[in-house]
Amino acid sequence: xxxxxxxxxxxxxxxxxxxxxxxxxxxxxxxxxxxxxxxxxxxxxxxxxxxxxxxxxxxxxxxxxxxxxxxxxxxxxxxxxxxxxxx
Amino acid sequence: xxxxxxxxxxxxxxxxxxxxxxxxxxxxxxxxxxxxxxxxxxxxxxxxxxxxxxxxxxxxxxxxxxxxxxxxxxxxxxxxxxxxxxxxxxxxxxxxxxxxxxxxxxxxxxxxxxxxxxxxxxxxxxxxxxxxxxxxxxxxxxxxxxxxxxxxxxxxxxxxxxxxxxxxxxxxxxxxxxxxxxxxxxxxxxxxxxxxxxxxxxxxxxxxxxxxxxxxxxxxxxxxxxxxxxxxxxxxxxxxxxxxxxxxxxxxxxxxxxxxxxxxxxxxxxxxxxxxxxxxxxxxxxxxxxxxxxxxxxxxxxxxxxxxxxxxxxxxxxxxxxxxxxxxxxxxxxxxxxxxxxxxxxxxxxxxxxxxxxxxxxxxxxxxxxxxxxxxxxxxxxxxxxxxxxxxxxxxxxxxxxxxxxxxxxxx
Numbered sequence: 001x002x003x004x005x006x007x008x009x010x011x012x013x014x015x016x017x018x019x020x021x022x023x024x025x026x027x028x029x030x031x032x033x034x035x036x037x038x039x040x041x042x043x044x045x046x047x048x049x050x051x052x053x054x055x056x057x058x059x060x061x062x063x064x065x066x067x068x069x070x071x072x073x074x075x076x077x078x079x080x081x082x083x084x085x086x087x
Numbered sequence: 088x089x090x091x092x093x094x095x096x097x098x099x100x101x102x103x104x105x106x107x108x109x110x111x112x113x114x115x116x117x118x119x120x121x122x123x124x125x126x127x128x129x130x131x132x133x134x135x136x137x138x139x140x141x142x143x144x145x146x147x148x149x150x151x152x153x154x155x156x157x158x159x160x161x162x163x164x165x166x167x168x169x170x171x172x173x174x175x176x177x178x179x180x181x182x183x184x185x186x187x188x189x190x191x192x193x194x195x196x197x198x199x200x201x202x203x204x205x206x207x208x209x210x211x212x213x214x215x216x217x218x219x220x221x222x223x224x225x226x227x228x229x230x231x232x233x234x235x236x237x238x239x240x241x242x243x244x245x246x247x248x249x250x251x252x253x254x255x256x257x258x259x260x261x262x263x264x265x266x267x268x269x270x271x272x273x274x275x276x277x278x279x280x281x282x283x284x285x286x287x288x289x290x291x292x293x294x295x296x297x298x299x300x301x302x303x304x305x306x307x308x309x310x311x312x313x314x315x316x317x318x319x320x321x322x323x324x325x326x327x328x329x330x331x332x333x334x335x336x337x338x339x340x341x342x343x344x345x346x347x348x349x350x351x352x353x354x355x356x357x358x359x360x361x362x363x364x365x366x367x368x369x370x371x372x373x374x375x376x377x378x379x380x381x382x383x384x385x386x387x388x389x390x391x392x393x394x395x396x397x398x399x400x401x402x403x404x405x406x407x408x409x410x411x412x413x414x415x416x417x418x419x420x421x422x423x424x425x426x427x428x429x430x431x432x433x434x435x436x437x438x439x440x441x442x443x444x445x446x447x448x449x450x451x452x453x454x455x456x457x458x459x460x461x462x463x464x465x466x467x468x469x470x471x472x473x474x475x476x477x478x479x480x481x482x483x484x485x486x487x488x489x490x491x492x493x494x495x496x497x498x499x
Contacts (some may be wrong), residue, residue: 013302
């Protein structure tokens, strides 16, 4: 694609993308317990997309760098597999 | 004609704009119809269908979508165009700011038509005047030839590295958009050479060099970004003049930021914008034959406003009349008159604001002559002069639902 690069860009733009550890915003932490059946229902519910299945441990896993502690996973889990503890 | 490869075509303003877009070969055309613009986009769609333009023609669901589409497309490094009028321009208002703030050199024909309400289809400058603070440049064409020429020059002005601002090429609804005249149309290869190939140099959506475009900007940086646009507007006047000069060199036609006629020894100068200028020039010519010292100035560029050029041109004139085709409701003077008053600030002259020709009403030679005569006789006023208003303005709609004999109306 033909484009001229200039040293200084004009207007609102960012050419650097950084991740902020939004997990620091948490007041309460969801913790997966041994009731987890790997049904994967919590995964699409998570608004931050931080839940994955750990195939070796055979349970769901939460990425605490970005989990904001909204507790939707705990509220909807049919097997009560998500405990809530204070941060 | 300068170029032996130019040819003459019978075109109205809409067709002239379409021919210019074809000559530049703008590959992305986004359409939403609105009177009096519709024939313009219809002609473009035929050109794309018949492969006269190598590009795509897209119908969208509204003018807001049209401008959004053009912005997205232009950001990928492709010239993109849409055209609109009146309430269509108003509907895209929100997104006009995005095009301007993101410094996209979009060139858009605007066919000037009154805003609602009252609902009108006809010529008025209210639509473009309502957008004068968006950060878009504005050029006003007097006739179809100017539409063609400004569209072509527009790309070179907007895409200049010291400018990078979007541009509206304004033409009077029906008076220019639908009135046919002979237009000199240039050879395509010459036009393509004049505008050059579009190479985006600022914000670009390129997956290989990703950018976040139009991200949230804090108070710590907003002023500076807005100021960047101010600098661009300051540069734009010089860039316009240099492009006008190059256009004259290439195609032989002369353009200026303002066109002054018979102003050197004028007692009264009338300033106008758009197609009315043709009529004003004719009246000046006739009145001069009678020995009356009148002159006129046509404003070509409204944004940026050429205040220094105006001051240099008519700073010596004592009686100035500004004819606006929009009301400027709530302000001491109509939009163009405010600019002129500001440009001539500190000089010893009288500037009167006249409002005429709203909603498609014709601005006649008789009206212009009357304005000149009144000012020669010093019938000044500080109030905005609604010079073509009918006497019974407050009583033009009698309420037929009331039977005045049997119902008693309380008058306060």
